[in-house]
């Protein structure tokens with residue numbers, strides 16, 4: 001470790017700053033503009049560099065790590081193609097508000113703008129998908145820029161920040177000075193909620209007969225689950241969560257209503273429809289949640305707490321906006337709640353009737369393997385204690401329905417961008433961060449192929465991720481829409497003839513692999529996979545090909561348009 | 574309705590791009606944007622003219638505030654403020670209309686900045702509405718070229 005006041009070159013300063021930011025892992029890939037950094041890295045022992053096999057993999061790994069631990073994920077890639085390969089991962093982290101710092105090498109300052117070899121204007125390219133980004137123009141600016149990047153990525157609403165570092169900057173030297181504190185005059189997020197607003201919210205809550213808590217990922221990033229649980233239980237208010245909010249409140253609690261929205265539970269959506277008070281915390285009224293905004297929670301007085309003022313009144317006009325940190329909001333609310341409140345038993349009884357009317361179920365009568373069974377069984381065998389990562393598609397929605405999430409930071413999934421290929425690298429990243437809980441991945445046969453190269457990274461580093469490949473031989477979610485809304489024209493979604501033998505693929509990478517073809521063999525394979533910790537293990541689950549995810553509120557529809565079963569039962573299996 | 578927004582930003586490369594890109598990415602209307610240094614050389618002032626309903630304008634203001642390089646955002650619309658735009662315009666010149674043109678320049682308090690055998694270049698300063706009228710009135714005489722600066726605006730002093 002070097003100290004402030006020493007003369008260091010840019011690469012040394014880079015690692016000194018990462019040390020001071022307590023970085024454990026860098027997910028990276030070398031190249032021409034970063035040769036100096038990798039030269040310095042050769043002798044760095046206290047920060048572990050994980051060599052990925054594609055820069056997109058690095059970004060998703062960093063995000064998986066960040067979401068599992070709450071600490072920022074760090075990515076290091078070279079200029080040009082290395083940088084452009086990070087774009088999807090950066091956009092993903094931006095949409096899902098994950099803290100991440102991406103360092104890109106850049107051509108030497110003197111060549112910028114000349115279409116130099118491996119030059120790309122990555123600052124320009126990533127401007128709309130980063131919280132902020134920087135081009136370092138002087139080695140004396142490097143330390144403060146890195147400090148700012150970590151501060152911005154982790155403060156307020158988290159997000160990705162990119163730092164572009166020209167080659168000459170990394171080679172030149174200056175006196176190292178690490179600023180302990182920083183002040184960015186244009187960046188002052190509001191943490192503390194306005195007390196009058198919170199008091200008003202408390203009054204509304206006390207008087208509501210049919211209140212509903214609508215909880216998003218903001219509660220998890222603000223580490224506010226404890227406060228949420230206390231409030232919900234003390235006030236006897238049912239809790240519905242977004243995809244990113246799952247785990248903020250224990251899924252096995254009677255007040256938990258599971259997910260709302262397009263593939264949310266029947267009873268959560270009915271409750272939204274009938275509630276007289278909606279308390280949104282750290283959620284952003286995404287279109288996958290609201291459907292048609294005009295008919296969303298039509299009877300409810302709406303309270304919305306969010307750290308980002310732009311989320312308030314963006315998609316839906318609310319009655320009581322409260323800008324501030326979710327933890328601060330919930331804790332303050334607990335302090336100012338009046339003694340007396342309405343009785344919610346009739347409301348809870350109404351909800352339970354909906355729950356009984358249309359529960360989440362799947363057929364167990366035949367010997368066919370279903371995705372729901374695999375997820376249900378993994379949920380049981382892990383006692384809801386795993387860190388669950390998904391890819392994008394039907395299996396992702398079933399995960400939200402059939403895995404019982406008990407704790408925050410238990411689901412890591414691409415919600416906002418819906419990035420296929422996210423799952424495998426994100427699971428690997430999560431497993432680097434979390435060693436005392438199993439890390440489980442549910443991944444489609446389509447999405448698995450989008451970042452399959454990262455299996456090497458998992459094998460090489462003996463990362464014990466348990467991969468449940470949900471193999472339905474289809475781009476299942478697209479097939480579902482084709483069946484429901486596009487005249488059953490199954491255009492380019494049948495992978496049956498072209499999918500590889502996934503067990504052989506895994507084995508070629510040196511990854512242990514099993515096959516499951518019926519519920520019984522799946523149960524055993526799950527047990528075996530959970531017991532295996534010597535590296536990754538893949539279970540190729542041959543599931544029913546044409547299953548569909550229900551309930552479903554069609555895009556832009558209202559709760560009354562909710563589909564509960566397929567329109568044409570003949571298309572089954 | 575029309576809004577005039579004054580934004581103080583860090584005087585750094587890319588600040589203007591961030592604002593302009595945000596407007597296009599979010600589909601906000603952008604009628605004009607102008608930027609220049611302020612009394613503090615580290616800070617630039619941007620004047621943005623946009624149109625939209627209240628809910629949209631409130632999003633515009635919040636999205637501007639959210640940019641890290643933005644220091645202060647002021648919607649001047651409902652406050653006392655002065656708004657000015659500069660017009661530079663080259664007109665066809667002929668003996669027949671020469672007199673009329675000179676008279677109109679006086680009416681609009683314009684200035685002649687260049688004059689040639691067959692053309693005349695004038696400058697006019699005023700509110701964007703006055704600039705619109707000026708252009709309309711001069712159009713029949715034959716506008717060869719024109720350039721507008723976009724509005725700049727500032728609070729009226731106490």
Ligand SMILES: Cc1ncc(C[n+]2csc(CCOP(=O)(O)OP(=O)(O)O)c2C)c(N)n1
Pocket residue numbers: 391392393394395396418419420421443444445446447448470472474475476477478
């Ligand atoms: C990168 C990317 N390309 C395309 C899509 C569109 N898309 C959404 S779900 C889906 C099908 C996913 O198929 P699979 O991975 O097999 O999962 P399944 O739905 O069958 O569970 C597709 C193509 C996407 N979300 N991401």
Ligand SMILES: [Mg+2]
Pocket residue numbers: 393444445446470471472473474475476
């Ligand atoms: Mg599939």
